[in-house]
Amino acid sequence: MNPMRRTVLKSTGSAGLLALLATAGFLRPSDVLANGWNKIAFDSKTMAETLKALGASTPASSDAIQLRAPDIAENGAVVPIAVDSKLPGTQSIAVLIDKNPQPLAASFELPSGTEGTVTTRVKMGQTSDVYALVRADGKFYMVKKEIKVTLGGCGG
Amino acid sequence: MADPMRIRAVARDGVVNVKVLMSHEMETGQRKDGAGQLVPAHFIQSVSATHNGKVVLSAQWGPAVSKNPFLEFNFKAGQKGERISVTWVDNKGEQRTDEATIN
Structure with missing residues (x-):
């Protein structure tokens, strides 16, 4: 297990993780915001x-x-x-x-x-x-x- | 990529009547397939129509809108020969934009 990876996960939190995934192209912005849906x-x-x-x-x-x-x-x-x-x-x-x-x-x-x-x-x-x-x-x-x-x- | 929309826009006495027929499954997420598995929801969530860069209609839809959705509305101050553009975005982030000329 890579201890650095744990730290990154903890420090970013779920909102940070979503943003990371969004920038990495895993989630499109529309999934997160759903166009104000x-x-x-x-x-x-x-x-x-x-x-x-x-x-x-x-x-x-x-x-x-x-x-x-x-x-x-x-x-x-x-x-x-x-x-x-x-x-x-x-x-x-x-x-x-x-x-x-x-x-x-x-x-x-x-x-x-x-x-x-x-x-x-x-x-x-x-x-x-x-x-x-x-x-x-x-x-x-x-x-x-x-x-x-x-x-x-x-x-x- | 989804099939193109069919858009018909007709100007009469300064009012433009717009009819749009979209091509989309509009899967509710509550239906089961032959194997008893739930079919995941897949439906258009937002629609927006613009004329000369101005939004003339925007809509939010749930899965209860029928398959291959139909939409009709009227707006003022549109002239024959001008363009109208319609865009939809679904819950998977897929989208499509089509244009039509006002008749």
Whole structure:
């Protein structure tokens, strides 16, 4: 055993080691920082935890947000979801699926000049309430819609 | 290297409608293969679209976004003939950038 090696490991600590690995090319910076990816929010297992991680513990309801999605999704692997926010100053839109293993599916940042409308497709494990969370002028608003799934899109 | 994205951008009355279709497995990390082994998660984590050097949309995704993700949004102040660029980065650090001309 090389005593010098032990010392190096001890003195650098885990953060130092990560940095060393990153510079040595073992870890790309994106692995360490994940481009600011909100790991806490995406890993949250319940709606309450997810909302907390997004800083939106008590979102208000709003008639100005429309969540367009089918009432029944035959294939849970591909469920089209469109969120349309008419709220002035819409800054971000997130799509949450209550009964998925991790509710947060996607979050979109809309700079000024970009309209408050996004469309995407998501996976649903089973019939669930789907939520659109909108941040407008620093306040959070949320609407929901139940989507029935006849064939789940997770596992298998 | 992942396949190119299909990007369609159409300007109408000063508003550009952008549709993007990406080519990605979007593996959740919860599915098992034929041998009963978990298939490791592999999904796009961040997406960003720029027009004239300005970000017009950025997104963070989890594994619940469908395989071969689709994305549609609208932004103002885009002209026909200008370029729009879209970049994604996945959880393995792979990335891809594609460009399209606004029609």
